[in-house]
Amino acid sequence: MATIRDVAKRAGVSIATVSRVLNNVGHPVRESTRQRVLEAARELNFSPNDLAKSLLRGRTATIGLLVPDISNTYYADILSGVEAVASERQLVVLLGNTNRDRERQVRYLRVFQEKRVDGVILAGGDTEHGVEPGSLAESGLKIIWIGYGAPGIPAIHPDNEGGAMEATRLLVALGHRAIGCITGPPESNSSRARFVGYRRVLQEAGLPLRPEWVTSGGFRPEGGYEAVRRIFRSGHGERPTALFVANDQMAIGALRAFQELGLRVPEDVAVVSFDDVPIARFLRPALTTVAIAGADLGRQAMEMLFEFLDTGRPPASRQLTTRLVVRESSGGPVGTLQA
Structure with missing residues (x-):
């Protein structure tokens, strides 16, 4: 031997x-x-x-996974799906957490190249703002994007716009005519798509889009908390009776802010969110939210990557459907809340 x-x-x-x-x-x-x-x-x-x-065989049995915020359980779910499929194929996953920092994104991709990973999964709809799409294509890395991606990069993403439309339509159906929105980071494609869905439903229903009722919470709990305080302490007159919040992390912060402001959810303000993270159903009130199967996103992204590796051809991009899960935070019909 x-x-x-x-x-x-x-x-x-x-x-x-x-x-x-x-x-x-x-x-x-x-x-x-x-x-x-x-x-x-x-x-x-x-x-x-x-x-x-x-x-x-020309492979290293390693996969690179790049996420923008591992503290967000949505990305933790994606990681679990990626790791489950990788483990079945006896591959190791190298994780990079960028914390939404553009320089970190570039640095991690360079490390993945140096480590000769077999392929890379980029999770997060804003990653392309840290890396030029052309440089990704020229890097030689086989990449699958979880999000909206960039030209030439195979992608898989949930129906963010459709899910946001379904959530906002619920609020309209419940009788709300004053509906605000807490968005994610302005550079995030997912956040922009969810805002577009919210805006389209307001247009359909003939409702005004009030700029003072729309603000960014950065996809984080503290951001949602501060966003509520901005919207509900923004002068006199009407305030929204309902909020579409672009992810559950921000909704968690929003619930705390409402409690401090003495506003009841859903009696005074209805809240509908997005992601359906595991804790959403255990909150009080439990969150009405658009469910994304994060682990399924991770599994399907890995299947796409294996197809890419095995055939050498980029697989077709995919879109996953979402599902509205109605719980307590959306409540029932209400009138207009006055400041």
């Missing part, structure tokens, strides 16, 4: 060089040397572990 020493002797290099090539770690190795080591390993049928076996 061949050993790493035999491979080193056949390739005319040191044992350390063989280890660096087969494990893809340490100082960079010239491509000609790397090929010589791999050829020697093939000739000697040397395969010390699964990673080395993958390298001999």
